[in-house]
Amino acid sequence: MDDKENTFLKNRIRELSSACWQRDIPTYTDFLALDEQAVFRAEQGKLPPVKFLLAGGYPEAERKIACFLPSYAEENDPSWVPIVSLDARPADSRFTEELTHRDYLGALMNLGIERSCVGDLVLEDKVCHLFCLERIADYITREFTRVRHTEIVCARSPEGRTFRPKTERVSGSLASVRLDALVALAFRLSRTKAALWIDGGKAFVDGTCVTSASFSPKPGAVIAVRGLGKFRFAGTGGESKKGRIFADIDRFC
Structure with a gap:
């Protein structure tokens, strides 16, 4: 991350935390990579005294969003986190290539989605578990239909599913x-x-x-x-x- 990106992120974090503090509403960053999370942690002591949590959709997530919570929210309440879990899999497992993390991520980016709107992608038994911001979940489930030469189907993960990576x-x-x-x-x-x-x-x-x-x-x-x-x-x-x-x-x- 260069100095310009660093400054932009700091300003964005301050802006979102101030909006939460002044208007008592929830605010969120996009997904933050590890170096961006380090910037967030360095800024914590300079922010208004609002409750916040870092979440990525599952406990071991690498990419996370910073959620600033209003005064009426319970601390660490995951229901405030605007992250959706999706499962993408080949439409027909008999006719599929060996697809990698890079293949799935590249296909998502080809839909015009910014990397910061998508969190971790984890491959497990030919299924790609991916985490995204709630605002683009429906778009992904509708438009994410092909990875390389393989047709795929993408849907929201089953209600109540807990994900543990291997x-x-x-x-x-x-x-x-x-x-x-x-x-x-x-x-x-x-x-x-x-x-x-x-x-x-x-x-x-x-x-x-x-x-x-x-x-x-x-x-x-x-x-x-x-x-x-x-x-x-x-x-x-x-x-x-x-x-x-x-x-x-x-x-x-």
Whole structure:
């Protein structure tokens, strides 16, 4: 994000929070990427004292919107979040290509939809679970009919469905519980290479950018590294005879 985009986002966040505070109405940003969420967190102390929440449609979401809530809203009430969950799948599973995240996202963008209106897309068993702003949900279900050469159908997810992305358990031993060691374990890197990603501002712990390789995440923290992927630090379980710490992580598939 360049300086111009940074300034625009800061002004937009201040404008929306002020409108909520002065008029006592709910206001929302579009979906924010991790670096944009970092800007939001940096601005929090400068905003009016309104209630807010960050939401992406499911607990582990990477892209989230900031919701500023009126005084009469219950704190952290998800019913105020204008996000809709959609399921897109091939019309006939017998005649379908191997479609990727990039294929689905590219097809959505070809409909003229801005990236900030769409949150995470998660592929599972030939179904693309996607999260979008409520105002464009009907347009997507109506117009999203093809990905590459494959005809698809898109509809709102079943009422009451809870979505949990698939994870893969990865275990190993660490000299110490540091961010660079966990990133190295998750993505099969050397600690030196992992540190380069962290130093470059690519690592986010629970949505906050962390540039210190020695930072110690707490068990349960969700760590995302832009360009590599995302995982949850599941915790530790004892030490080896040489004093190394056994650690478990759940890497999102």
